[in-house]
Amino acid sequence: MSGFEQAFARALDDLAHDRLADPDEYLTMVPADRRDEFVDRLTAAMAGRVPSPAGVSPDEAHERALAAVAATRAAGGPSGILPEALIALRRARGVERDDVLDHLAAELEIGPGGRPALRRYYHQLETGTLLGSRVSHRVLASLARRLGARLEDFVAAIQPTGTAGGGAPPTAALARGAGDDARPRPGGGAPAGRSEPRRAADAPDPDAERVARLFCGGPDA
Structure with missing residues (x-):
């Protein structure tokens, strides 16, 4: 033989x-x-x-x-089988995670203010805690180009195949700022201690918001 x-x-x-x-x-x-x-x-x-x-x-x-x-x-989860495939392809190509982040930031026009959010969301993508059906195809296309893969394969690989940990998807906090309390209040008043309108300095960084949309805003984001 x-x-x-x-x-x-x-x-x-x-x-x-x-x-x-x-x-x-x-x-x-x-x-x-x-x-x-x-x-x-x-x-x-x-x-x-x-x-x-x-x-x-x-x-x-x-x-x-x-x-x-x-x-x-792959054991499956909200990010499908893509997380392990991303890691495997990065290793096969000898590509470090920071190289992927630099590539995404350049192609998706994400400035310095959005880099912490980009690192956080990409980490969630590789660890399988993002809801795959909400990741923009622009992100998947950029990743496919950097890793020498095909977009259609990544789109198929990221379809959810289960629920990791049984918790709610990490998109739940998107509708509110980090310091806001989203619970309803009697009379619809402002949160305690927040009687003044939000100042411009308190507003989320636009690049961080763009990252959130790209990773959690749906395939067409």
Whole structure:
């Protein structure tokens, strides 16, 4: 049995027993000129489809394997299977999180005032606590460009597959400022201690508000 066949048989056995390893563990057994074929066949086995006859580059093959492994390992949640796929693709490309944040800030025109919010929301995206159906496709398209992926794959991957922790989605606080109390008050009066109108200095940073819309305002935000 050739190295290719041994690696593929091992991968299929691991897949059947829910212990699929990282792609590199199998690819080291496969000749370099057949690695794209190996990944295409393994991805097809995981997806239950016929392999594409067209070959793919080794880099693309490695990305597809990582994304497929992330999908099979994902436990699901409000962000779908995208969180693990993002982390896997970043590692495959050697891209640090700060590089992703810099790319998003540049493409989405987010100034310094919005960087803390951008870091916070992206962290929530990678940890699977954002509601995937509310993330703008502009964000997904920008991430796909930076990580060499396809937008349609990211859109499919971010669909919610469950509820993480059973709590309310983190979009619940969007309708109010950080210092506001959203509970209704008798007579509809202003909150205690807030008899004066909000001063301009207290208003949220416009870039931070833009980040909130992009990550929680829906696919067309």
